[in-house]
Amino acid sequence: MNRIIVVTSGKGGVGKTTTTANLGAALARLGKKVVLIDADFGLRNLDLLLGLEQRIVYTAIDVLADECTIDKALVKDKRLPNLVLLPAAQNRSKDAINAEQMQSLVGQLKDKFDYIIIDCPAGIEAGFRNAVAPAQEAIIVTTPEMSAVRDADRVIGLLEAEDIGKISLIVNRLRPEMVQLNQMISVEDILDLLAVPLIGILPDDQKIIISTNKGEPLVMEEKLSVPGLAFQNIARRLEGQDIPFLDFMAAHNTLLNRIRRRLLGG
Amino acid sequence: MILELIERLFSRSGKNSGEDARRRLKLVIANDRSGLSPEMMEEMRREIVEVVSRYVEIDPREMEFSLESDQRMTALIANLPVRRVKRTRAKSQPEAQEG
Numbered sequence: 470m471n472r473i474i475v476v477t478s479g480k481g482g483v484g485k486t487t488t489t490a491n492l493g494a495a496l497a498r499l500g501k502k503v504v505l506i507d508a509d510f511g512l513r514n515l516d517l518l519l520g521l522e523q524r525i526v527y528t529a530i531d532v533l534a535d536e537c538t539i540d541k542a543l544v545k546d547k548r549l550p551n552l553v554l555l556p557a558a559q560n561r562s563k564d565a566i567n568a569e570q571m572q573s574l575v576g577q578l579k580d581k582f583d584y585i586i587i588d589c590p591a592g593i594e595a596g597f598r599n600a601v602a603p604a605q606e607a608i609i610v611t612t613p614e615m616s617a618v619r620d621a622d623r624v625i626g627l628l629e630a631e632d633i634g635k636i637s638l639i640v641n642r643l644r645p646e647m648v649q650l651n652q653m654i655s656v657e658d659i660l661d662l663l664a665v666p667l668i669g670i671l672p673d674d675q676k677i678i679i680s681t682n683k684g685e686p687l688v689m690e691e692k693l694s695v696p697g698l699a700f701q702n703i704a705r706r707l708e709g710q711d712i713p714f715l716d717f718m719a720a721h722n723t724l725l726n727r728i729r730r731r732l733l734g735g
Numbered sequence: 736m737i738l739e740l741i742e743r744l745f746s747r748s749g750k751n752s753g754e755d756a757r758r759r760l761k762l763v764i765a766n767d768r769s770g771l772s773p774e775m776m777e778e779m780r781r782e783i784v785e786v787v788s789r790y791v792e793i794d795p796r797e798m799e800f801s802l803e804s805d806q807r808m809t810a811l812i813a814n815l816p817v818r819r820v821k822r823t824r825a826k827s828q829p830e831a832q833e834g
Contacts, residue, residue, distance in 0.1 A: 471826045615756050616764075622764045625807075651753040658757045662764055 472671065473585045474707075475508075479620020481591030483612045483728065487677060488700075489588040490518040494686040495704035501583040504543065504640040505606050505630040506574065507557040508600035509590040512563050516556050519546065520684025530558040532577075539577045548689055560707035568602035575603035576651075584707075586618075592625060593689035601628065606635040608668065613640040613654045622663055637668035644673045648699060649726060671696055671702035672717050765802040767807050776800070783813060792818040 476489045478535035493505040516522040527542040541590040546552040588598035607628050611621040640656050674696045680687045687697035702712045780800050799814040
């Protein structure tokens with residue numbers, strides 16, 4: 470049974486594309502056949518995060534225009550033979566594709582892959598509807614900021630209206646020291662507000678920026694960093710494994726922080 | 736100098752702002768989910784007060800209306816402090832009182 474998952478959020482810039490790239494690479498490392506679809510037409514970026522931007526010849530639009538077969542448009546990742554990308558066109562506008570066409574693309578890929586992961590554009594307009602149309606499951610990415618959580622709630626409502634039954638949540642850019650000082654909403658607060666099951670927590674880590682710069686997802690590294698491990702754990706949870714969440718709080722339970730908390734009464 | 740440094744280190748600004756965020760988010764999400772416009776809320780509030788006022792005298796200053804969400808269920812919470820029960824209305828419905 471293959472799975473068609475859309476990675477989405479309400480607010481832009483919360484880490485959807487990074488999540489898509491890392492989950493795709495992590496699942497491929499687990500031996501799954503994975504295709505990543507960039508549904509952000511007009512503003513593609515997934516190719517850049519995967520380090521595949523130089524290798525794009527055809528895009529999803531060329532497939533829809535019958536200018537090439539879907540196999541020709543798929544960009545294979547040399548590092549991970551199980552991972553391929555279906556790029557979005559950059560020189561066309563958002564309206565270059567509609568929901569039926571998105572469904573037709575996924576339909577052509579369905580039987581060849583274990584996971585079809587769709588990177589959704591930000592916002593809740595047409596681009597969102599197209600990306601969501603073929604999906605059976607959704608992963609919502611949010612950061613612990615008020616605007617991101619509020620917009621995530623809006624998106625959950627829309628996904629429920631689209632009858633997407635399985636929705637899970639990733640909390641990105643958590644800053645444990647700020648949570649401990651009660652200066653940031655905690656993961657528990659977010660879960661309480663949004664009421665969807667948690668599938669992963671990622672710390673705010675410079676390594677994520679460095680991996681983007683290099684075009685190399687964190688999960689591809691030989692020795693996994695903390696965020697790399699967190700992404701790998703999410704992939705394992707998707708596979709149904711029961712993996713405990715990393716305890717970022719423990720690392721910040723230092724003497725200085727304990728004193729600080731006591732003084733602040735937090 | 737050292738005191739100043741310590742003070743900055745343990746700066747109280749922003750203390751518990753996480754709690755503020757949580758409280759404000761709870762309210763705004765409840766309002767978003769209900770899809771009720773401020774005008775509709777106001778109209779509903781006015782009508783509810785009107786109906787309740789037929790039976791009891793409400794303290795208008797202590798009155799509270801809010802929307803709350805829990806596990807994706809939204810509830811309208813109306814807190815209407817009763818000053819006293821109106822006798823006149825009760826007299827006109829003796830059956831209800833006896834039963």
